Amino acid sequence: MGEFIAVYLKDKECAEHEGCRRLISLCPVDIFVEGEGGAAVDEGQVDECTLCGLCWEALPDAVEVRRLYIDGAEARA
Amino acid sequence: MRLYEHEGKALLERAGIRVPKGTLVSGSAADAGPSLGAATFPVAVKSQVLTGGRMKAGGIAFAEDADQLSAELTRLLGSEISGHRVETLLVEPKTQFDREFYLGITYDSAAKSAVAVFSQAGGIDVEQAGAAVKAEIPLLLPASGFRFKELLASAGLQGRLLSGMTGVFTKLAGLFRDNDCILAEINPLVLTPEGKLVALDVHVELDDDALYRHGDLVKRFGLEGRDADARERSPLERKAEEIDSADHRGVAGRMVEFPGNLGLLIGGGGASLTAFDAVQRHGGKPANYCEIGGNPSVWKVKELTKLLLSRKDVERIAVIMNVVSNTRVDLVARGVVKGILELGLDPAEKIAIFRIPGAWEEDGFSLLRKYGVPYADRTVSIDQAAKMAVAGAGGER
Numbered sequence: 001m002g003e004f005i006a007v008y009l010k011d012k013e014c015a016e017h018e019g020c021r022r023l024i025s026l027c028p029v030d031i032f033v034e035g036e037g038g039a040a041v042d043e044g045q046v047d048e049c050t051l052c053g054l055c056w057e058a059l060p061d062a063v064e065v066r067r068l069y070i071d072g073a074e075a076r077a
Numbered sequence: 078m079r080l081y082e083h084e085g086k087a088l089l090e091r092a093g094i095r096v097p098k099g100t101l102v103s104g105s106a107a108d109a110g111p112s113l114g115a116a117t118f119p120v121a122v123k124s125q126v127l128t129g130g131r132m133k134a135g136g137i138a139f140a141e142d143a144d145q146l147s148a149e150l151t152r153l154l155g156s157e158i159s160g161h162r163v164e165t166l167l168v169e170p171k172t173q174f175d176r177e178f179y180l181g182i183t184y185d186s187a188a189k190s191a192v193a194v195f196s197q198a199g200g201i202d203v204e205q206a207g208a209a210v211k212a213e214i215p216l217l218l219p220a221s222g223f224r225f226k227e228l229l230a231s232a233g234l235q236g237r238l239l240s241g242m243t244g245v246f247t248k249l250a251g252l253f254r255d256n257d258c259i260l261a262e263i264n265p266l267v268l269t270p271e272g273k274l275v276a277l278d279v280h281v282e283l284d285d286d287a288l289y290r291h292g293d294l295v296k297r298f299g300l301e302g303r304d305a306d307a308r309e310r311s312p313l314e315r316k317a318e319e320i321d322s323a324d325h326r327g328v329a330g331r332m333v334e335f336p337g338n339l340g341l342l343i344g345g346g347g348a349s350l351t352a353f354d355a356v357q358r359h360g361g362k363p364a365n366y367c368e369i370g371g372n373p374s375v376w377k378v379k380e381l382t383k384l385l386l387s388r389k390d391v392e393r394i395a396v397i398m399n400v401v402s403n404t405r406v407d408l409v410a411r412g413v414v415k416g417i418l419e420l421g422l423d424p425a426e427k428i429a430i431f432r433i434p435g436a437w438e439e440d441g442f443s444l445l446r447k448y449g450v451p452y453a454d455r456t457v458s459i460d461q462a463a464k465m466a467v468a469g470a471g472g473e474r
Binding site: 003004029047048050051067069070 | 376443444
């Protein structure tokens with residue numbers, strides 16, 4: 001979790017998605033990195049999130065992004 | 078970046094334009110003895126400082142013999158000319174001449190073109206002399222001589238002088254184009270009794286943003302680390318440059334330090350100058366000038382914020398930009414707040430005002446509200462925001 005943004009990868013859904021690694025190349029600000037068995041979140045990078053929506057549009061069940069400065073509101077809302 | 082006269086003359090010589098053969102002198106008059114042993118008198122002794130009006134300011138002298146030369150070296154080395162310390166002198170044979178001309182090439186932003194300017198009244202106070210002629214010179218391709226010939230003919234030149242001057246102008250245009258100059262002017266270009274055209278003084282300014290293409294010049298003239306006004310960049314300014322170049326996204330750097338206590342994170346261009354002036358007008362003392370724009374990363378803004386606040390005398394910072402469309406308010410807000418938090422400080426205390434309206438301002442203002450940072454939207458002018466920053470009051474929280 002960053003100071004302003006939280007990015008969650010839901011393990012179960014992500015594991016079920018063969019394309020989860022796609023997030024690594026999809027994210028324009030390198031928030032996703034190689035992890036054990038799939039993609040992982042680089043917590044040091046999440047505050048660079050531009051809320052572009054590419055990740056949650058690609059894998060709506062696996063990714064959750066929250067704006068911590070608005071009471072943790074989900075970004076896609 | 079403005080070049081010294083001797084550097085400009087080296088470029089002229091390389092371009093094939095005749096200049097007096099000079100000798101550079103630095104250190105003390107005694108040090109100069111051996112290098113000037115074979116000087117042919119009379120000589121001109123010229124302070125190498127980056128300012129105009131050197132003659133009027135006493136920075137250029139003439140010596141008829143070795144004693145006079147020694148006296149002038151002693152007088153000028155280490156002196157101050159228009160606020161610039163004289164470290165180096167250029168000593169060259171005094172050139173006899175019959176006529177003085179001005180010729181220059183620069184960019185005219187209104188015309189969106191390079192322009193060539195010529196005057197038959199070169200020398201001191203050429204600006205007041207008037208009677209200059211001007212023509213746009215497309216420089217996408219190497220300059221053609223006929224354009225200069227047309228310009229010079231319109232100024233009344235003819236015969237051998239027209240032909241010779243056309244050659245010099247064409248070479249100057251080549252120098253301007255090949256070195257990515259923003260200004261190249263010779264004043265005066267003199268006509269000697271022997272009919273030769275000689276450049277007695279030159280003013281060359283290079284485009285800072287194109288310096289990367291001219292490693293040879295950077296190395297030859299030691300331009301690395303030289304500021305636009307030839308002062309050495311401070312460690313803080315160098316660090317800002319490192320931060321800016323470490324990430325290609327946007328601009329967050331171009332720092333110039335001042336001895337004030339209010340740090341400024343301001344947008345580039347006219348808005349930053351407006352903000353800087355407004356802070357001063359309201360009695361504030363800027364600690365720096367800098368530029369943010371083009372949507373810099375959160376990291377970049379964060380690092381710049383930390384750098385500014387690393388100066389012990391910087392009490393607070395003001396974040397002021399014009400209405401932005403290509404920079405995101407929320408990302409700048411994140412960077413500034415995060416930088417302050419990483420220093421263990423309170424954003425509400427350290428940010429005097431945050432006035433960046435525009436793209437993603439709702440998110441940006443929400444973030445600032447969470448941390449109690451005073452902010453202002455586009456209903457507050459840059460001038461009013463500067464006033465709030467200086468007064469330490471105003472803005473929503």
